[in-house]
Amino acid sequence: MTSHAGELPRLDMYIGGEWVKPASGEYFETVDPFTARPWAMVARGGAADADRAIQAAHKAFKEGPWGKMHPSERGKLIYRLGQLIEEHADALAEIEVRDNGRLLAEMQHQIRYIPKWFYYYAGLADKIEGVVHPCDKPALSFSRPEPLGVCVGIVPWNAPLLLLSLKAAPALAAGNTIVMKPAEYTSATALKLMELVEAAGFPPGVINVVTGFGKEAGEPLVTHPLTRHLGFTGSTATGAYLYSLAAKDVKRASLELGGKSPNIVFSDADIDNAVRGVVGGIFGAVGQTCIAGSRLLVQRGIHDQFVEKLAAFSKSARIGNPRDITTQIGPIANRMQYDKVLGYIDIARQEGAELVLGGKRPDIAECAEGFFIEPTIFTGVNNEMRIAREEVFGPVLSTIIFDEMEEAVEIANDSEFGLAAGVWTANMRQALRMSEMLEAGSVWVNTYRDISYTTPFGGYKKSGIGRENGVEGIREYLQTKAVWLSTA
Numbered sequence: 001m002t003s004h005a006g007e008l009p010r011l012d013m014y015i016g017g018e019w020v021k022p023a024s025g026e027y028f029e030t031v032d033p034f035t036a037r038p039w040a041m042v043a044r045g046g047a048a049d050a051d052r053a054i055q056a057a058h059k060a061f062k063e064g065p066w067g068k069m070h071p072s073e074r075g076k077l078i079y080r081l082g083q084l085i086e087e088h089a090d091a092l093a094e095i096e097v098r099d100n101g102r103l104l105a106e107m108q109h110q111i112r113y114i115p116k117w118f119y120y121y122a123g124l125a126d127k128i129e130g131v132v133h134p135c136d137k138p139a140l141s142f143s144r145p146e147p148l149g150v151c152v153g154i155v156p157w158n159a160p161l162l163l164l165s166l167k168a169a170p171a172l173a174a175g176n177t178i179v180m181k182p183a184e185y186t187s188a189t190a191l192k193l194m195e196l197v198e199a200a201g202f203p204p205g206v207i208n209v210v211t212g213f214g215k216e217a218g219e220p221l222v223t224h225p226l227t228r229h230l231g232f233t234g235s236t237a238t239g240a241y242l243y244s245l246a247a248k249d250v251k252r253a254s255l256e257l258g259g260k261s262p263n264i265v266f267s268d269a270d271i272d273n274a275v276r277g278v279v280g281g282i283f284g285a286v287g288q289t290c291i292a293g294s295r296l297l298v299q300r301g302i303h304d305q306f307v308e309k310l311a312a313f314s315k316s317a318r319i320g321n322p323r324d325i326t327t328q329i330g331p332i333a334n335r336m337q338y339d340k341v342l343g344y345i346d347i348a349r350q351e352g353a354e355l356v357l358g359g360k361r362p363d364i365a366e367c368a369e370g371f372f373i374e375p376t377i378f379t380g381v382n383n384e385m386r387i388a389r390e391e392v393f394g395p396v397l398s399t400i401i402f403d404e405m406e407e408a409v410e411i412a413n414d415s416e417f418g419l420a421a422g423v424w425t426a427n428m429r430q431a432l433r434m435s436e437m438l439e440a441g442s443v444w445v446n447t448y449r450d451i452s453y454t455t456p457f458g459g460y461k462k463s464g465i466g467r468e469n470g471v472e473g474i475r476e477y478l479q480t481k482a483v484w485l486s487t488a
């Protein structure tokens with residue numbers, strides 16, 4: 001996988017069971033967000049590499065042993081891959097931290113959980129059953145689910161390995177082959193995963209990785225005539241654009257896109273619990289998650305007390321080296337995102353929001369080099385402000401006051417997004433009513449940011465199409481064939 005040229009290691013792509021140099025011959029730097037220095041060179045893939053990968057995946061699907069393998073045998077390979085990820089979790093976590101600056105403790109936790117997706121879908125591989133239909137014609141009619149063919153998985157930089165696994169595990173369990181493109185800033189764990197794919201014994205071409213930039217390496221994967229499905233996680237703008245490209249060829253697409261998720265705190269809530277949940281919801285992963293609870297809706301009676309507690313709790317968070325196990329807030333993943341978040345903080349100020357915490361780089365020696373921003377809280381926000389409508393993808397919380405439940409619902413739903421929502425209340429009737437009225441793919445009550453391989457995850461409105469995880473997750477990667485046997 002790795003060769004050394006000069007100082008920095010070079011990371012090649014994995015196509016058709018081989019480590020492949022880019023057709024362009026070019027490599028680009030990948031940067032450690034803590035030191036702001038490059039640590040490796042990544043292959044700059046392009047259309048020729050994308051074509052090679054899709055052809056390899058197509059060949060593996062059509063001619064290779066994968067298509068003829070009994071689903072339980074495919075399941076065994078998928079299970080084996082999960083075991084190898086478990087064995088190498090710490091090494092994978094360290095690479096992830098190097099690439100995207102997430103906390104080591106958090107990444108260890110996340111990567112130790114990833115094998116569950118492989119175990120779950122490995123188990124489902126031989127349980128995909130067809131249906132015999134009660135037919136009104138002189139025929140036996142039945143239908144069976146079949147794989148789609150070559151699937152493409154494109155993911156962002158915030159949780160590269162997790163988001164690739166959410167796509168690869170069900171796609172493979174359904175009998176497809178896959179080409180994955182990680183984000184340009186965070187390619188290293190996907191490539192490390194390919195070493196494990198090799199070790200697990202997958203036939204060549206079943207799983208491939210092309211690295212590079214979106215337009216150059218990603219787009220030709222989506223538009224390739226042999227591609228049958230796009231599984232995308234990323235921004236709504238890019239997702240909508242790729243959806244339009246997929247639509248031209250009537251390709252299937254599952255999209256998991258942006259959010260501006262509300263965390264709604266009622267005055268009867270357990271305040272300390274809600275403070276912890278709201279802090280984890282927006283400052284966990286430095287706000288760089290699609291499900292970040294970036295709008296805080298607080299009932300008027302507890303507003304001042306709640307904000308005070310929230311600010312005190314957030315102020316005590318330890319900012320610093322993501323590899324230090326005591327650190328609670330690490331750097332932003334890359335310079336572009338860092339500039340974007342600071343830009344939004346300026347916009348919020350100009351819009352008249354009141355800054356009660358943060359809003360700048362921390363004044364800490366350890367944070368001098370990296371892309372750090374303090375946990376930032378604005379109050380006095382109204383839902384018309386850009387800071388309440390647009391996805392910041394950073395540690396910036398916008399606080400809005402509400403009086404009645406109906407008003408909270410109206411504000412929460414007044415968004416083009418609908419990914420998730422949190423409700424904090426001791427009143428279960430109120431919680432259930434809220435879960436009915438909120439336009440969101442996930443509603444958490446007295447908890448936030450819970451995700452499981454068993455439970456469907458996806459967005460309402462511009463937050464996406466399709467669902468990942470659970471049984472619904474594998475249906476995205478299957479199509480139904482109806483068969484008629486005449487009995488006339």
Ligand code: ADP
Binds near residue numbers: 157
């Ligand atoms: P971000 O999540 O950083 O806001 P994007 O949603 O644009 O950014 O990126 C998510 C993923 O989509 C990345 O892997 C990126 O390289 C890829 N991507 C961006 N633009 C395109 C494109 N035109 N075609 C294919 N992939 C793209």
